[in-house]
Amino acid sequence: MIPSFASAFMCLATAYCVQGSPENERKPYIVYMGEVAEHRARLSIMDEHHQLLLRTVGDEDMARESKICSYGKSINGFAARLLPDEAKRLAEEDGVASVFENTRRKLLTTRSWDFLGLPPTSNNSSNAIVESNIILGLLDTGIWPGSPSFNDKGYGPPPAKWKGKCDKGANFTGCNNKVIGARYYHLDNDGSSTDEPTPVDTDGHGTHTASTAAGIPVKDSSVYGIAKGTARGGVPSARIAMYKVCWSDGCSDMDILAAFDDAIADGVDLISLSIGGNSKEYFNDSVAIGSFHAMRKGILTSCAAGNDGPTLATVENVAPWILTVGASSIDRQFTSTIKLGDGTITSGYGINTFSMKNKMYPFTNGAHATNLTGNDYGNISACDSGTLGKNKVKGKIVYCLGDSSQDHTIRMLDGAGTIVAIDEPSDNYLLTLIPATYVVRSKNGDKLDRYINSTRNPHAVIYKTKTVHMAAPFVASFSSRGPQLTNPNILKPDITAPGLNVLGAYTELTSITGESTDRRYSAFNFMSGTSMSSPHASAAAAYVKSFHPDWSPAAIKSALMTTGKTSKSHQANR
Incomplete structure (x- = not known):
């Protein structure tokens, strides 16, 4: 046996x-x-x-x-x-x-639920009561309980089945009738960690995933005015139990297993896990083991598929009893308009929260702003650190070939902004530290470079990001692909869900970029990854369970994977 x-x-x-x-x-x-x-x-x-x-x-x-x-x-x-x-x-x-x-593992909205066709409230009052008795457990970086997404106004006490607890810790104000549980695990801490022993979220990831799955509706949510709307979770009436297993040094197998053991005993109905690592045999995989025992007790576990795509055979969390979730898009794209001194207008992609107030700034590129001699090293066209002179960058917008760190470099040199040229279109853009946007080199980038080189006094301005409609859905380029390595006969991922530029609640203990020098803090933030997809699937599973509380994890998983059209009865009740 x-x-x-x-x-x-x-x-x-x-x-x-x-x-x-x-x-x-x-x-x-x-x-x-x-x-x-x-x-x-x-x-x-x-x-x-x-x-x-x-x-x-x-x-x-x-x-x-x-x-x-x-x-x-x-x-x-x-x-x-x-x-x-x-x-x-x-x-x-x-x-x-x-x-x-x-071993250690790694961490892998105002629009996404509208795009998926799930209205914000239920017209079926009896189902709303059932939904409020559902407890969603999340294994993540902790939670910021002060977020407006976790306000418990109108909630009664936790369901009688709840057996969990709320740990104390630094900067943690405690649980309420919405966030009914918060535990933390740091069993492998050898004393060298600087992390505070607390369930509070200092990263933002756990707060974001929790709100995506079960945050209450919050009107006029945005990141500095971008993507303004009502942010909400898929099952806004459900309760949240957070199990903090991820710290600054990653997510330990020991902590993950301990959290599973507690969550099962605490009485959660579903578990969402936005954590990944290299595929292992099931008996050597903490997530496979924990989710197996959860499944034995009727609890479905939804996991992120990984962010190593489009390379094949990179999918993670592949045990057959797990709902493995890849990342797809919604019908919203972020663009920033660029205007040149000669009146030319073009657009870039990305999330730029800054306004340059229609003021034109001197426009240059790495070749014109370099401080290198013929014997020095570094790619001046890419604006590599150390290749540019501060006196040639200060107060200017700098055109650089593609990389993810030019905003840091240009900011250190007191540049006004940067336009980054990339070789291929990307579907995932990070928040930047200064006014910035991305362009495809062959489409718009080379035109900008020619303008700089052919104009005696080039100028430009980058406007604040706006949202535009785009065709969707499509699979995000970073979403990990199959076939899986543990058992190639079992197809993974099982399903995709929104994972691109998802707006969700955020912690107040870190800036929106995570940089200590950034002074921008926000109750909401954009994040991308299969980490964002998993709580979407968890919420969908919770929604199904609210109508079919006696369904097994396999039945719920099958319903999500095989349903091809909207159920009229559910549409009428929602």
Whole structure:
């Protein structure tokens, strides 16, 4: 009999990863032993874990010192610091399904739900009550409870099935009847981390995913006036439970497994996970193990497919019981108008929150602004750091060939802005630190360069970004592709959902670019990635579950994957 995934997760929650350590240095491993037998006492499970370690290590004190934590609610397992040969011996013990080293994983709106055809409120009052009893669990970077998206006005107390809790911590104001749970896990912290032990979101990612899935409607939401509208989640009446497993150094397997073990026991109805990592065999994969035990308890897990596309065979989170979500577009695009001194008007792409107030600025390029001699190195056309002279850049808009860091360089030199020429159109643009926009080199970029080189006194202005309509949907270029490597016979991703420039709630503890020198803070922000797609699918699953509370995770997943047209009955009720 193969043990269930529940045991293995216990080990994951407390181990920490030591990269490249010698063979005689202990590293954190997760020991997975399957599912916890019904009514089995937790103390009995912990004693079993200790006895296993004692037999392996051979010393009572060392066994106690090596153990990091035990899982024991749904998942039977523990985490411990082991030598490689000890891990090997443990794997051979009866009742042990797998032993694997703890690793770190990475983090992978005003319009998206309208585009998907899901109206903001339900006309069916009984269904609205059912929806408010749904608890959506998210494993992420924490949450900013002060966001207007999580206001609990009109909410009653949490559903009786809720067994979770709200951890305390720095800058965390506590839970309410909307955000009913907030836990944090940092089991592999060796003391070197500067992260505060708190469920609060200092990154913005967790707040964004939570609001995308279940944020209440907030009118007049925008990022400095861009994409102004009503921001809302797909199931705005649902409750939110946040499990913080991601920190500045990534998302540890141990923490992920511990969060799964708690979330299942806490009473969540669905789990959303916008975290990715290299594909592994299921018994060595914390997400596969955790989501398996969730599935056994009737809880569907939705996961991001990864952001390594368009390269083939890059899809992540591929276990068959997971709803694996790729990224697609909505029908909204961001453009910034460029006007030249000779009256020529063209447009670029990207999110520029700055207004230059129709004032023309001197316009130059890397070749004209360089401070290099013939013996120096660096690509002046790309405005590489160190290639430009401050006296030639200050107060000017600089045209640079494509890269993602020109705004940093031009800002350091007191430039007024930058226009970045890229070789191929992109569907994902980052917020910049100064007025900036992107153009396709062959389409508009070369014309701008010729204007600079053929004009005695070139000038230009970049206008603030506006939204325009575009054809949709299409798969985002960065969305990871199949076939999957673990089991090529199982097709992944399962589905796509909006993941491009999604507007969602954001933390007040970091700027909209994440840069410490940026002084722009906002209650909402744009983010892209399959991280944004996963909460869309989670909300859709929660919506289905509100109508069919007795459906299994497989039934809900099948309904989402195979439905090809709008249900008239649901449309009438929504």
